[in-house]
Amino acid sequence: MADQIFEYAPAPESRSVVSIDPSYELFIDGAFTPASGDERITTLNPADEEPLAEVAVATSADVDRAVAAARRAFDEVWGPMPGAERGKYLFRIARIIQERSRELAVLESLDNGKPIKETRDVDLPLAAAHFFYYAGWADKLPHAGLGPDPRPLGVAAQVIPWNFPLLMLAWKIAPALATGNTVVLKPAETTPLTALAFARICQEAELPPGVVNILTGAGATGRALVAHPGTDKVAFTGSTEVGREIARAVAGTGRRLTLELGGKGANIVFDDAAIDQAVEGIVTGIFFNQGHVCCAGSRLLVQESIADELLERLKARVERLRLGDPLDKNTDIGAINSAAQLARIRDLARAGAEEQAVGWSPACELPERGYWFPPTVFTGVSQAHRIAREEIFGPVLSVLTFRTPDEAIAKANNTPYGLSAGVWTEKGSRMLWAANRLRAGVIWSNTFNKFDPASPFGGYKESGYGREGGRHGLEAYVNA
Amino acid sequence: MPRLRKTTERAPAAPGRLAVRKTYKLYVNGAFPRSESGRSYPVTSADGRHLANAALASRKDARDAVVAARKAFGGWSGRTAYNRGQILYRVAEMLEGRAAQFADELLAAEGGTRAKAEELVAAAIDRWVYYAGWTDKIVQVVGNANPVSGPYFNQSTPEPTGVVAVFAPQDAPLLGLVSVIAPVIAAGSTAVVVTSERAPLPAVTLAEVLATSDLPGGVVNILTGRVPELAPHLAAHADVNALDLTGTGDLARELEETAAATLKRVLRPREDEDWTADPGLSRITPFLETKTVWHPVGV
Incomplete structure (x- = not known):
């Protein structure tokens, strides 16, 4: 293929x-x-x-x-x-x-x-x-x-x-x-x-x-x-x-x-979500702007019953992301803004591995010069892990799972931050239920990282x- | 359930009868505990008479109060705005029934004339009614739909911020007190209130009203x-979302600095607050968060 x-x-x-x-x-x-x-x-x-x-x-x-x-x-x-x-x-x-x-x-x-x-x-x-x-x-x-x-x-x-x-x-x-x-x-x-x-x-x-x-x-x-x-x-x-x-x-x-x-936005995917749309939203949520986004969906909370299928499709999608020259119109992921930020991302990614989360990145060639970090997905993340608690501000996604809607909300709100959250479900009442309970200033439902001058933003x-x-x-x- | 004292209890004692002196308690989680410290302090009238003893709350009491307020927040904020309005209006009805007792307490605490005391009690009850009527209008007045440039439903609504530590004014023991409590709970937050140290009895009576009303514990x-003892702890407490520093006097700056560590919302004290003036939304909006929800529009 x-x-x-x-x-x-x-x-x-x-x-x-x-x-x-x-x-x-x-x-x-x-x-x-x-x-x-x-x-x-x-x-x-x-x-x-x-x-x-x-x-x-x-x-x-x-x-x-x-x-x-x-x-x-x-x-x-x-x-x-x-x-x-x-x-x-x-x-x-x-x-x-x-x-x-x-x-x-x-x-x-x-x-x-x-x-x-x-x-x-x-x-x-x-x-x-x-x-x-x-x-x-x-x-x-x-x-x-x-x-x-x-x-x-x-x-x-x-x-x-x-x-x-x-x-x-x-x-x-x-x-x-x-x-x-x-x-x-x-x-x-x-x-x-x-x-x-x-x-x-x-x-x-x-x-x-x-x-x-x-x-x-x-x-x-x-x-x-x-x-x-x-x-x-x-x-x-x-x-x-x-x-x-x-x-x-x-x-x-x-x-x-x-x-x-800062933020540590939760992106919640329920089992009835439109999976391909959710995958696009997850990618936009964490890899848009190299993850240098305060409202990034840096914690993926996926319902356990669909986690395997969703992760497979997510990885397939991330493998298609193009990293490289920021001035190339086909580039999806550009450079990390500074050496200091790159060091911080590396430090937290290392902490994720040390705490036994499982890191994955697509095979992707990094340019020799400049500051680069490949899109990275950590699975097996628990709420206590640094990569689930601290803002990484880079292209690093932490994946957690949940079984019930109440558990999803509890995990999503289990952070001192409260800037953004995402909800993926095809059921309107569930979307509004979740949006009501999430303690965050911006809730994107079946979308993510949308901005508009008419739309208030803050945490x-x-x-x-x-x-x-x-x-x-x-x-x-x-x-x- | 705590028992109501009858308003007649403060009527002049029959000649030769030995009065029953009162030592009041705190109001936490819908119950009336003594301070865990076992301490109390004497409350005196404007002319120096001993009125009663009040509990002298400790930092542990403050911590217990925060736990209670946090526990109550989900249920209270989750009630319909109409229901919150009903409950607050019922509280106003009960305040009205206690009007004479409040007037007695104000007169004792502040001195002045009975007519002035009654005027302040009336203003306090009316203030409570005012906020009872706000509960189901705040969202309409403060929230709105946003016409974003794309096929999205987009709406911003206010939500209560959470647990608010309220330092009631020292010199307006009833009108000032209700003017700082009612806006916080009308919008759905929960409150830990530190009363006027010198004149706490109207607050104690308000607690008795609230305890027998439909307001959840x-x-x-x-x-x-004492504000200097309790306030630093509340200002640093990570489970307190906001501070109303009205009654903190010279400590306000230091408390605001302490609050910075947990990025609390802070309502600063205002100079020469006129408690009789129309407050509008000025004490509601500082304890609101704005939530904006997006959803695509399409078939």
């Missing part, structure tokens, strides 16, 4: 559609300005470890400058501006993102390592749609159910992760600006380039200076930003560990906080608090 | 005692 299938020919997207500067400064008050310190970060292409560019590292003095610029813009321009005018700036930005989406998709794939298929079909369309969605809210805030006259908070400090760099930027900036706040945003250390491209989009849109400020840097920059007393709001997406640290820093200051943190329990997206996403940025 | 647990 296999010899009757044609090999895929390479189908590379052109790298030349994007030009990357050798070096970038900080974007403060509408202009690129040098950092006050000398430290620089080199951002790599994780698929081949080649340097892409150098970026500045913002110091606390730079954070001061950016916050002051944002405050000035809030007081003098953006706060007083009528909502309809603010909205038009956001519409402009949305349109520019659409127009430049091919270039931005390539840039994102280069900097992040994720397949062009995903940046092209998911990250970019969703980022543009997010700005379109919130643009329309800017002059309709009294209708949002948040009181008759919702007021902006002021300056928002925003720190975003590396897994969906431009999309997370959109999730942060679009609602903040629509509601009349100004922002200082720090992109992740390993994926700063699309945020810097976005800074230029702000210039192209003639967004008033200081409304959006972009500070590149690492942990120290992020800490200085979220602790800055001149900010009124902190919004963070990232690990639960850092989330706790930020919640502590913000405690007692009266500043508002929203956190989108229960230690997956954080607050929602992004939809009408609910406005609440994080206004005083009702 | 464990939905509201009432601890009399």
Whole structure:
């Protein structure tokens, strides 16, 4: 059979559609300005470890400058501006993102390592749609159910992760600006380039200076930003560990906080599920974006009676996944974002094997250079195993089984996290029953990893608090 | 079942009759245990008279209360909103029957005029009725369908967050108390309440009302005692989902820091809270989670 299938020919997207500067400064008050310190970060292409560019590292003095610029813009321009005018700036930005989406998709794939298929079909369309969605809210805030006259908070400090760099930027900036706040945003250390491209989009849109400020840097920059007393709001997406640290820093200051943190999502497959659809959903749930997804379906809970059949089909499907060059349009699984993340995935996969879970990966050749990890399925996993409890944030699926629906729910909820869950069944009443009982912010039934600007996203329990997206996403940025 | 004391019990004693002094207990899991520590403390009136002894709750009592609240959460949150409303309204009916006793207690605790005390009792009962009416409207007002760009049913609904540790205001022992408890349970969460330390008697009487109402045991647990002793433990407890820090005063910052370790939802104290003002949803939404459910649409 296999010899009757044609090999895929390479189908590379052109790298030349994007030009990357050798070096970038900080974007403060509408202009690129040098950092006050000398430290620089080199951002790599994780698929081949080649340097892409150098970026500045913002110091606390730079954070001061950016916050002051944002405050000035809030007081003098953006706060007083009528909502309809603010909205038009956001519409402009949305349109520019659409127009430049091919270039931005390539840039994102280069900097992040994720397949062009995903940046092209998911990250970019969703980022543009997010700005379109919130643009329309800017002059309709009294209708949002948040009181008759919702007021902006002021300056928002925003720190975003590396897994969906431009999309997370959109999730942060679009609602903040629509509601009349100004922002200082720090992109992740390993994926700063699309945020810097976005800074230029702000210039192209003639967004008033200081409304959006972009500070590149690492942990120290992020800490200085979220602790800055001149900010009124902190919004963070990232690990639960850092989330706790930020919640502590913000405690007692009266500043508002929203956190989108880690997850260990359960994907429950009942015995009456449409198995081929469930298999697709399981694959999407854990291998989409190399598993670098906080809401990934990283725990598969499958009803015992169908476990063997389902696993067989799942493995057959995973064997067909194509791992390799992120810029190849046929690639399903790209590179792991960084050496540090690869080390963490390896560590947890090793822990899985040491705890007697059975690991399986398809025969799959990894490129010689770059950071790569094959799609991996662990069976024989118990709830006590580290790979069933800790967020791996990589293409590693832990498979557990259950006998009764109650057991499925109990196992699914047996985690400090509560971000996402999946339910696969053809029976509507069972789907709704399970959705009611799962303690998670997003329930995907007979689908997985779907996102939309109109759909609120965020977690229960230690997956954080607050929602992004939809009408609910406005609440994080206004005083009702 | 605990027995109801008659409201006439606080009427002036007949001349020469020796009064029956009272040492009250905690209200945990629908029962009235003494503090496991065996401690109690004297409660005095605004002008310094001894009124009664109240149980001085310990951290172990707080832990027991959290266990009770967690156990009650599944059943309480799983009831229909209509049923929760019915139960809360029935509590309001019983509060009304105790109005004179509450007024006595407020007058003793706060001083002032009887008319003012009666006004506060009326406001407290009305506040309870207000929240009884919210139970089956919250989901409609706070939730909505989402028009996503694709063939999906997509709906966001609010759900109760779980176990909430409620620190009732120190200076509003009845109106403030019901104003912080009722919104938590109306939406389906369960509560561990730490009362006003100085004026706990209205809370003790509320516990007696709740115990004889249809409210399931464990939905509201009432601890009399000291915030500095109980609050750090509750703020760190991994099975508490949220904190209402209203009555914690200067400790609020430290407690919020402690709560960060388990990422609890925190309602911060507000300055100069006006307990007579319309609270709207301001005390309901902080203890809600939003759940968004997707399902494909197709034949």
